[in-house]
Amino acid sequence: MARYSINVNGKTHDVEALEDMPVLWILRDIVGLKGTKFGCGKALCGACTVHLNDNAVRSCSLPVSAVGDGKITTIEGLSEHGDHPIQKAWEKFVVPQCGYCQTGQIMNAAALIKSNPQPSEEQIEQAMQGNLCRCGTYTRIKAAIMDATSNPNA
């Protein structure tokens, strides 16, 4: 066991954990933020996606000891009122079915548009391919991202 000071959604948390404990379990079991989901534990499904310094990472495969002073953002910290453009687009297109993978999808999409504000359809597909949805909401996910990034003046 070791002590770590980690920054989540702008707040510092002092946690005691095994050094190989993935950030996913730090968030869910210790910090108590449940919006980040467990799906596979092997970075194969994307349900656990969070941001580390604005980049999308799979928190199930990121050991707490590797975070250092990096800034973690979870779905709870993506926007104050749930009104990030991606969240708004998700609501507009009623994207979710069961909803379980959607926080990971949203975090991945939010990181995408931060690095590439107007992605092409192909770029969206490539960027989102690590996020599985068993209900099959892919067409609406893509439509929502395209809507959120379309420039009405373009």
Next chain:
Amino acid sequence: MKNDSLFNKEDGSIEGRVFKVSRRDILKAGALLAGGLVFGVTLVRCDNSTKEVTHLSPNVYLKIGSDGLVTIIAHRSEMGQGIRTSLPLIVADELGADWSRVKIEQAEGDVKYNDQNTDGSYSVRMFYKPMREAGATARYLLIQVAAQKWQVPAEECDTENGNVVHKASNRTINFGELVEEASGISVPPGEIKLKEKNAFKLIGKETPIVDLHDIVTGKAIFGADADIKGLKVAVIARCPVVGGSVKSFNDAKAKEIAGVVGVYEVKGVGLPATLSKPLSGVAVVADNTWAAMKGRDLLEIEWELGPNASYDSDKEIAELTEKVSGKGSVRRTRGDFDKARKSAKKVIEHTYIAPHLAHATIEPPTALAVVKDGSCEVWACTQNPQGARKVLAEVLGLPEEKVKVNVTLLGGAFGRKSKPDFIVEAAVLAKASGSPVRVQWTREDDLHHDYFHSLSVQRAVATIGKDNKLTGWSHHIAYPTIGATENVAELQPSDGELGLGATDFPYDVPAIKIETYDAPSHLRVGWLRSVRNIPQVFAIATMMDEIAEARGVDPVAQAIELLGEDRQITFSEEILDGTYPNYGEDIANYPWETGRMKAVIERVAKESGWGKKLPKGSGLGFAAHKSFLTYVACVVEVKVDENKKISIPNVYYAVDCGVAVNVDRIKSQFEGGAQFTASLALKSAITFKDGRVEQNNFDGYQIIRMPESPKNIHVHIIESDSKPTGVGEPPVPPFTPALCNAIYAAVGKRIYTLPIDLGA
């Protein structure tokens, strides 16, 4: 709400926001009066004010508060089909409630809610009428009181937006002000009138799901998100072979992991594995999930593997392939197939192979249990809370009244979460450890120990007569049956399984013969979205395409021709020693109507531009199938590139599901159904060697990812006044054969084995 956690009471009672339960509305279940025409007023003290709120509860599904708040009970499980929205909106529409001010409360498992087993695309079919009556009854009562107050005839009054209105005098009164007096009124028989279709404001429209904002902000509570003070997490090493048990184990190393608090053996039931009880295993209980997982990795377990240790699914396919070429048990017969074969101009015969499949819900099974003081309370992502309650009572030796099953959102289910085995695991570990325990399945657990959709081998034979007509259809079917999970002596498909696409072969062919064969089970067989329709319709609808080609006719035209004139078909008289179950409905109430099937076929042909010329390497494929009482026709457009890579630019569905309740969720079920089935058709297979599953995670058991997923899915809903029928499962069966037929149109290759492999 001042507290963000779902559980903030030490006794574990639910008090959270996910189901939008506020303090003043926590009613003990017993306070609600159930049934027919008995009404109750419940006095509940507000926590944050001294004002007392009374409730009108005309039935178990609805409460109207004297504060005007309308609460509708969602008694079916939400797993992505949108049922927490679709059933409540029916109540709200009949009531005339203000939908934006309706609260949805999730019911616990209790027989007073009638059927809660959320399965079989049943919910809207079963509850459309009861929900309408629930709303209409309350509406009647409120109108009576308002009419009396205003001294106007009741028939001049109406409800809208949470008020009773009298348009003639321009008067309006909120429901809340009528609650107390309405509770004293009884309803004379025959007085409840349901609204006319043109008065609907929600039914037949598009209503966003009630959990939308909670989902996109990460606040929605799924099975693993339930929490309680003192909670421990358990991860279980289960016997890798079904029916095996623990011979011995050494937990010394596991217990050295910081955070591990206990190791317990979970006694399984052996064989039959059952549809409800846990597998044998050893559980590591820890302060957090990671410690439990690490502890499990360090367990040293010697297994007694039992009689399934040599099971090999490839060998089983070879054995069943041999079997289906011989004589089987005849299950349906019409005319003389052997004669049709002898006099045929052409005979087409193929064997169709489909693999075992896992549900692979992105949320693996998980459940939280508290067992103390002679009672048990669980929080679980269950499709069947009453079933879970019953099994928990049995296993724990408690009366059912002492067992409470709370239902969270389900992160996908598709039939897996009908089985309460994982909930029982949590309960027995909570009892053994003396702490609240949440059992967490990992992805590996989920793929190794699922209740699988079992593999199948089928042989289909079609005979074409000298007049170029289809003269005979013979279908030979072998797969381990679901029944074997409860009784290992069951070797053949049940009437129920055959009634999912096989014995209800609807085409007007003079000779039909359906035979089945013994197929012993070596795994836990369960049901996956649309169940046996998946392989049975794969065989039938790809063969129909081949028959059309052999006859030189268009497959769409052939389907319409073979459905024959508009009529109702029954099957039972041709089924030997059994009946056609018609998805649990009397066929007199839900007939099989060829006219409705032809209408969806014609519609999908029109919408897809059937017959249009496509570039080389592209093609359209067609299939139609009625399942769960819903008529569906599907056209898939496929493109196969020079590297044999398959892409799916367009999918077209036409659907007749009777009255369309929430149009957006019908569309989303079909969109998702196409994607879900694209996984099954193109990617997924579970195989066994030495009794063990060979796939471990999403690298081995693949599901479709966005770049290869169908690009556009067009859903066309037939306007209908017929009784509503299910939409969760019906999108699945026709998709795979339509895709296979499209591949044939594109590149000339027929598909007989799933998942599809063009050698890319």
